[in-house]
Amino acid sequence: MMMKMRCLSFVLLLVAMLMPGRLYARVETVSSPNGDIAVNFDVKDGIPIYNVSFQGRQVIRDSRLGLELVSAKSNSDFNNFDNKQTVDQNSLYDGFSMLTTKFKSFDETWQPVWGEESNIRNHYNEMAVTLFQEALNRYIIVRFRVYDDGLGFRYEFPQQANLNYFVIKEEHSQFAMPGDLTAWWIAGDYDTQEYEFTRSRLSEIRRLLPGTITPNASQEQFSATGVQTALQLKTDDGIYINLHEAALVDYPCMHLNLDDKNMVFESWLTPDAQGNKGYMQTPCNTPWRTIMIVDDARKVLASRLILNLNEPCKIEDTSWIKPVKYMGVWWELITGKNTWNYTDQLPSVKLGETDYSKLTPNGKHGATNENVKRYIDFAAANGFDQLLIEGWNEGWEDWFGNSKDYVFDFVTPYPDFDIKMLNEYAHSKGMRLMMHHETSSSVRNYERHLEEAYKLMDKYGYNSVKTGYVGNIIPRGEHHYGQWMVNHYQYCVEQAAKHHIMVNAHEAVRPTGLCRTWPNLIGNESALGTEYQAFAGTQPGHTAILPFTRLQGGPMDYTPGIVEMDIAKFSPEKQTHVLSTICGQLALYVTLYSPLQMAADLPENYARFMDAFQFIKDVPVDWERSVYLEAEPMEYVTIARKDKHSDAWFVGCVTGKTGHDSAFKLDFLDEGRKYEATIYADAKDADYRNNPQAYVITKKKVTAKTLLKLHSAAGGGFAISIKPL
Ligand code: NOJ
Ligand code: CA
Numbered sequence: 001m002m003m004k005m006r007c008l009s010f011v012l013l014l015v016a017m018l019m020p021g022r023l024y025a026r027v028e029t030v031s032s033p034n035g036d037i038a039v040n041f042d043v044k045d046g047i048p049i050y051n052v053s054f055q056g057r058q059v060i061r062d063s064r065l066g067l068e069l070v071s072a073k074s075n076s077d078f079n080n081f082d083n084k085q086t087v088d089q090n091s092l093y094d095g096f097s098m099l100t101t102k103f104k105s106f107d108e109t110w111q112p113v114w115g116e117e118s119n120i121r122n123h124y125n126e127m128a129v130t131l132f133q134e135a136l137n138r139y140i141i142v143r144f145r146v147y148d149d150g151l152g153f154r155y156e157f158p159q160q161a162n163l164n165y166f167v168i169k170e171e172h173s174q175f176a177m178p179g180d181l182t183a184w185w186i187a188g189d190y191d192t193q194e195y196e197f198t199r200s201r202l203s204e205i206r207r208l209l210p211g212t213i214t215p216n217a218s219q220e221q222f223s224a225t226g227v228q229t230a231l232q233l234k235t236d237d238g239i240y241i242n243l244h245e246a247a248l249v250d251y252p253c254m255h256l257n258l259d260d261k262n263m264v265f266e267s268w269l270t271p272d273a274q275g276n277k278g279y280m281q282t283p284c285n286t287p288w289r290t291i292m293i294v295d296d297a298r299k300v301l302a303s304r305l306i307l308n309l310n311e312p313c314k315i316e317d318t319s320w321i322k323p324v325k326y327m328g329v330w331w332e333l334i335t336g337k338n339t340w341n342y343t344d345q346l347p348s349v350k351l352g353e354t355d356y357s358k359l360t361p362n363g364k365h366g367a368t369n370e371n372v373k374r375y376i377d378f379a380a381a382n383g384f385d386q387l388l389i390e391g392w393n394e395g396w397e398d399w400f401g402n403s404k405d406y407v408f409d410f411v412t413p414y415p416d417f418d419i420k421m422l423n424e425y426a427h428s429k430g431m432r433l434m435m436h437h438e439t440s441s442s443v444r445n446y447e448r449h450l451e452e453a454y455k456l457m458d459k460y461g462y463n464s465v466k467t468g469y470v471g472n473i474i475p476r477g478e479h480h481y482g483q484w485m486v487n488h489y490q491y492c493v494e495q496a497a498k499h500h501i502m503v504n505a506h507e508a509v510r511p512t513g514l515c516r517t518w519p520n521l522i523g524n525e526s527a528l529g530t531e532y533q534a535f536a537g538t539q540p541g542h543t544a545i546l547p548f549t550r551l552q553g554g555p556m557d558y559t560p561g562i563v564e565m566d567i568a569k570f571s572p573e574k575q576t577h578v579l580s581t582i583c584g585q586l587a588l589y590v591t592l593y594s595p596l597q598m599a600a601d602l603p604e605n606y607a608r609f610m611d612a613f614q615f616i617k618d619v620p621v622d623w624e625r626s627v628y629l630e631a632e633p634m635e636y637v638t639i640a641r642k643d644k645h646s647d648a649w650f651v652g653c654v655t656g657k658t659g660h661d662s663a664f665k666l667d668f669l670d671e672g673r674k675y676e677a678t679i680y681a682d683a684k685d686a687d688y689r690n691n692p693q694a695y696v697i698t699k700k701k702v703t704a705k706t707l708l709k710l711h712s713a714a715g716g717g718f719a720i721s722i723k724p725l
Pocket of ligand 1: 390
């Protein structure tokens with residue numbers, strides 16, 4: 001083997017020496033199938049450089065590529081590639097020459113197990129450049145795939161004598177912006193994305209960023225201009241650029257630091273407890289770094305760039321993977337009406353050492369037999385698939401914040417939760433229960449118990465689990481977005497697949513399209529979800545930026561559907577309000593795509609608004625086709641989708657702070673066919689601050705020729721179901 005690799009290196013060296021192009025710059029270009037996007041690649045003074053143009057205009061200026069390895073000698077100026085660099089003994093960022101370039105075209109249409117549409121076209125032109133580092137006699141490949149709506153590139157490290165194991169200190173992939181663009185961003189942070197977005201010029205990030213983070217955020221370790229992806233950007237002449245990554249596997253999650261003098265973003269990976277970034281063994285590769293470039297905001301939402309850059313499904317039999325509409329014993333816990341914990345008697349709990357049956361319940365425990373049955377009755381009567389129950393298992397009296405390694409065992413129910421009886425009760429009504437595993441970020445503990453926990457689920461017929469990673473990671477010093485945790489999330493998804501279990505991980509790393517490869521990953525949180533409406537209220541506009549950012553990587557378990565906005569109604573001592581109208585909440589079932597949708601409010605609240613609740617009952621969670629009607633980041637998003645299993649269409653519009661007047665044709669409907677539309681719209685006087693529950697429901701005959709004009713309140717929206725007559 002070693003011999004073979006030595007031979008290969010020698011041959012490469014020989015080829016390099018004989019190649020006439022080796023000593024002078026040669027620009028290699030690859031364009032998108034429609035020719036709109038062109039990527040130019042070059043090696044200047046040993047440094048790989050690329051730039052990108054869109055319809056003839058440069059949108060990514062000359063940007064360098066490369067990686068710094070841990071034992072590399074320090075070099076203070078990675079940005080200045082005019083400075084001739086000497087070959088660094090252990091790094092992969094200079095001293096390169098271009099060896100070979102290979103081109104390929106690809107065009108296929110594939111069918112996702114679930115999704116926004118039932119057929120996805122994957123059409124790109126590819127250029128793979130082999131870069132040779134002569135002084136160290138080793139080579140890497142930079143592979144570009146260029147689509148009509150953007151591109152991805154990644155580094156590949158073939159196995160070879162002089163590159164076997166290596167440790168990454170930093171990846172230095174640059175994205176040089178064409179100016180001081182408008183950006184919708186959240187602050188860089190190694191452990192959370194639960195932030196509201198800020199819209200500003202790039203030049204304003206440094207000033208505004210400190211005001212957007214929580215005081216204890218690990219963001220402190222960042223540069224003052226570090227932001228997270230997917231990052232939405234817009235040029236003054238209306239080009240939308242979106243930076244993210246695809247197929248994050250066995251590698252740390254990437255942030256972007258901005259050099260705001262030169263308007264250059266550069267990759268910044270999440271470190272591990274030692275401060276190192278990635279531990280690599282060849283053959284291996286980085287995730288794809290993605291740059292979407294389109295001239296219309298709706299095309300950002302229609303793009304399948306991230307999914308296409310992921311590998312095809314690795315699960316052979318996917319028949320057990322089903323989209324899920326669910327309710328939960330959850331919002332009553334988040335709002336403080338009830339509790340996860342069974343008793344208030346324990347100041348601290350040691351796993352397995354407490355006999356709960358001897359303790360007095362606090363009278364506010366949510367996951368009781370009686371309460372769960374009440375939810376099952378309501379959810380089953382209204383056609384839901386599953387019921388999530390949090391706080392069903394022992395340990396919630398003292399579950400995070402004390403750096404406890406042994407927290408939950410994920411198999412021991414509280415004495416007032418009869419797991420067998422409740423599962424049988426749910427099954428008798430055609431529903432399943434949804435499992436909840438809050439790991440409290442004691443990840444070692446979770447991995448110790450994982451197999452038994454999944455076996456318990458198998459035993460009682462659970463097929464989905466919501467996991468959670470609240471608090472600091474154990475092993476201590478690791479981060480939610482580091483390589484170690486990325487591998488943990490992946491391990492759980494793959495183990496779950498063996499048990500035919502679907503996973504919805506909260507607080508996990510932001511998704512990067514892996515649900516194509518592992519469609520049992522049916523949801524993630526990884527952004528600020530509805531829970532913050534109860535904690536502090538979330539500004540309107542948040543749900544109109546999520547489709548451009550967080551949702552680019554995969555579906556979000558946002559948990560919409562709140563109809564009672566006054567949190568004091570749940571917990572009298574709380575002053576917070578959900579900052580949305582009821583119709584704005586209904587719209588989210590269409591505008592925030594997910595195969596996993598919750599109706600988050602309580603049965604007794606829905607009972608007061610059964611006419612509006614009808615939309616939540618009707619709306620499907622799997623789609624044949626999606627049409628993006630209107631969109632502008634943080635302002636409004638209007639989408640029409642056709643049910644995968646019927647001829648019904650559903651339309652949703654969600655608005656930001658200013659409200660929105662929509663006007664669109666229903667020309668997506670079948671020509672010549674008659675339909676009945678049920679329109680759930682904000683009433684004239686609806687307002688997210690002081691009149692959120694005002695709505696009007698109207699029915700109307702429509703055809704493909706109908707033009708609809710609808711007004712949505714600030715922080716509001718509308719929802720429409722359209723059924724053939
Ligand atoms: C945070 C999650 O986002 C929330 O949904 C869950 O209820 C709590 N953690 C407790 O696990
Ligand atoms: Ca959360």
